[in-house]
Amino acid sequence: MNTMSEKVDDRQEIENLLPWHAAGTLSRRDAERVERALASDQELARRFELVREELAETIHLNESLGAPSARAMEKLFAAIDAEGAVKRKPGFAFDLRTRVSEFFSAFAPRTLAYASGVAALVILLQAGVIGDLALNKPAKTSELASVDLKVKSVDFFVIFSPQISTEQLTNFLHDNKAKIVDGPKGGATYQVRFEADGSPQDEIARLKKVMEAQPKVVRSELEVGH
């Protein structure tokens, strides 16, 4: 009795899959299962033909609905252009944001959380000692000296090492005449401003070397665009 009931259930289950089999969207395993049932069950095969009729006419019906006018596209791109002017920064600024996001996205959240905790503490200390975070506008680019193309500062996006201590971070900032000007962004990315006195390229290269030489302090860095 149970066997009979199971057979009926199995047949119903197979029958329920016929529309997807006709549309070709079943997994290979299910498709083979349906194929076996169709080969041995004439009534099921007859019903499959009904499904195929329905499939054909549903396609016919939908294809007869035509297509939208150009108005839909015009409206969409007018809206996109209107938004783009406000929300999406063109050119380098946007590319930089994407670059930064991709660059730092590989790091584990737990790692970022620890490093950001230490850095947040340092920001508070920094605020007490330097006292200028609230007064200075967070700069997005370095300040260019007027004529000789020297820069007075260079900004980097930095993720600090998860093992870093407050003391190490404070020393790092002090030794390199740096301060945290923004962050954390995306969990643990900080914008750090270094004092500089050379061409942007030279200063960026110099500071990269400095940071790369201290893996226990800096896990990753990326210069902010100039």
Added chain:
Amino acid sequence: MSANQATSDEVLIGRIAKGDRLAMQVLFARHHVRVYRFVLRLVGNPTTAEDLISDVFLDVWRQAEKFEGRSAVSTWMLAIARFKALSALRKRPDEELDEKTAETIEDASDNPEVALEKKDKSAVLRQCLEKLSLEHREIVDLVYYHEKSVEEVAEIVGIPENTVKTRLFYARKKLAELLQAAGVERGWP
């Protein structure tokens, strides 16, 4: 949809997330007709459907950064489209809905009885497909026309996979009843 196209759609979404307008144009060109037809079958009004697909693709533009690739891009878009279509329908009074829907149902062929007299069984079947309820219509379209799997339909409609199967079964049963009423006996169910 081929696996290649699904992958390619994901690449486009990645570019759209970076603000690539051209990628948006490609995605729109690739999918807007099907999304339009899906919406049109739900709301029954071409002007409303056009407005809605603009909104759907604008959402894609805005949300591309949040797309996680857990489903095909087309599945994601159809889910957005469905939500917007149902929201639009809820805003319309029932009378207006019925009237508008009736206005826009294509009458390319004769009514079922007349069509049957002409021995046009296919036309009768299409007439009956148009008479299905919104709930049945959408599931039939998703499976037969939009080629969505059980899992994908479940995601778009927001129901369990087993419910997807039983709902399509009942949609087909209702279709058989409509056909029978129009004089077409299929011997099922």
